[in-house]
Amino acid sequence: MQHHVHELPERILQRAVQAILADPHRMWRCSNGDEVQIVAAGLVNAHDGPDFRDMAVLHNGTVFVGNGEFHRKASDWMMHDHHHDRRYASLLVHVVLVDDAPVPDARWTIVLDPSDLWRGIRLHRERSAVATELPVEELQHFALLRLLRTSAEAHVHIRRVGTAGAVQAMASAWLDRLGRKRHRPVDEGEIAAVRLSVSSSAMGRMAQEFTSIAIDDVLGALERAERERIAREGAAMRRELLVNVVLPICVARAGNEQRIRLFQWYWSAKAVHPYGVLRRRFPQIAQDYVWQQQGMLEFLRDHSRQATVCAEVIHEYGFARTLEFLHVSGGSVSL
Numbered sequence: 001m002q003h004h005v006h007e008l009p010e011r012i013l014q015r016a017v018q019a020i021l022a023d024p025h026r027m028w029r030c031s032n033g034d035e036v037q038i039v040a041a042g043l044v045n046a047h048d049g050p051d052f053r054d055m056a057v058l059h060n061g062t063v064f065v066g067n068g069e070f071h072r073k074a075s076d077w078m079m080h081d082h083h084h085d086r087r088y089a090s091l092l093v094h095v096v097l098v099d100d101a102p103v104p105d106a107r108w109t110i111v112l113d114p115s116d117l118w119r120g121i122r123l124h125r126e127r128s129a130v131a132t133e134l135p136v137e138e139l140q141h142f143a144l145l146r147l148l149r150t151s152a153e154a155h156v157h158i159r160r161v162g163t164a165g166a167v168q169a170m171a172s173a174w175l176d177r178l179g180r181k182r183h184r185p186v187d188e189g190e191i192a193a194v195r196l197s198v199s200s201s202a203m204g205r206m207a208q209e210f211t212s213i214a215i216d217d218v219l220g221a222l223e224r225a226e227r228e229r230i231a232r233e234g235a236a237m238r239r240e241l242l243v244n245v246v247l248p249i250c251v252a253r254a255g256n257e258q259r260i261r262l263f264q265w266y267w268s269a270k271a272v273h274p275y276g277v278l279r280r281r282f283p284q285i286a287q288d289y290v291w292q293q294q295g296m297l298e299f300l301r302d303h304s305r306q307a308t309v310c311a312e313v314i315h316e317y318g319f320a321r322t323l324e325f326l327h328v329s330g331g332s333v334s335l
Contacts, residue, residue: 041055042056147294154249
């Protein structure tokens, strides 16, 4: 069956490529030897220009946002005259089945095996059969956006009041939101105890000491810190504080290799519990992973503003002025 893959229509192949790249846990070895992680596969472009808009790629601790293009053969780049089209300048990712010619306009070239493409076709058909208002590709964009947004907030707090102060400020803000949103009585004593002790807790100490943690121990340090109680809270609250407070602070402070480990945790961590509001709003979307929940929450936060394009929202939040590890490809922003 694999020898027929080249005969499939271009639009089907584009959707298959998008589906296979939408696995944020997978690492891709590029033709130049670089290893990258596609943390958001981009949105299929139905108009002229690159096939995928606003892909987000993690490489050496830096998140790059830009466009992608798919060809059956790399030499199709020249055949289609893309090298003379400014819309394809500074392309982020070139995805091909046959790497038969260099494409200097693309930062990275990923060569797919035909078996990957067939798997992508099956994934796309399975997802298309399930009606949802939030496709997985946009869910990934919103999950990435939420982590970048909270990391930008952490960066600002760290500059103003230091890391310990950032832990205290962000945890207090999250606890305040928790108290306002809950539809059942809140244990005010529990909230007060967590607020008082969070900076000196295992998670608070880890955030403050994060830059000295060995690369290979980053995931272990996260797990150990999360297991230790702050006060009388349960595991669900500690996970929330880890994701919404400690993780963003660590991302803002991390070196390149540490940041890669943090992103790996974010895209692979299992959810501790489902959210009722998300189950009611998105009954067809699983809540198996932290990033799925975070993506849905960010979508609800921004839905009224219809902010569905990752790069535009990144500019809107001003990440370019606060985060040193974000690069927007093909634009005026370079950090």
